[in-house]
Amino acid sequence: MYEPNRTKTATVHRMGRGRVDYPHRSRAEELDIQLAGHLSALLAVTDELGLEEPAERIAAQVARLRGAPPARNAGRSGEDAATLRRRAHELAARVLLVAASRADTAVAILAAEQMDAHTAALEPAGAH
Template identity: 75%
Template sequence: MYEPNRSQPVARRSGRTPLPHRSRGEELDIQLAGHLSALLALTDELGLDEPAEEIARQVARLRGAPPVRHAGHTGADPAELHLRAHETAARALLVAASRADTAAAILAASRMDAHTAALTLTAAS
């Protein structure tokens, strides 16, 4: 049968207040900024300056500060970079749609289209 708890909750016993929790919207903003930051790194690696600036503006809007950018290049295969960028943009699009962030969703969709076109050109040659 049911027996009631005889002790206080752990948060009260420890004497500390519970950790602050973020709202679902805040969590989605953090995820979206992370995906866009990863996309920014790949876009910088590909040397696409104009799209990189657009992505950087969105990351700055979400984080409230400009993103840290790394200028080092790995020398990875461009086709592989385009594929990874396409997948990362798709993740960003999913989170942006969930967050109802139209600007980020449009940006992510346009980057997906651009990377798809680049992959098609790479495969054709």
């Protein structure tokens, strides 16, 4: 059964006033965190594919957003290259979406390039 709060400090009516005990982040900070997370996931797949140059460019953007270089592990999932390319394409699309929301042109361009590269790699030879 419902029993009302008996202390004045925990009432709903006091919320929004006084000292707040948890950190608040701005929308821009939240987008930075989200973008760095998507880029890190893309980096992991790119490393697994063995694509060194794109991986270095992605790692540089993660480092810029986080203020520290990303942890990298070239662990193998056992997935075939086509599956990894499709996953990388999906991750690059997420990166592009968040980069556009954040107005981060450099990351948006990098993501679009990665989407194009993975699409081209998935196309059968001679199909255009």
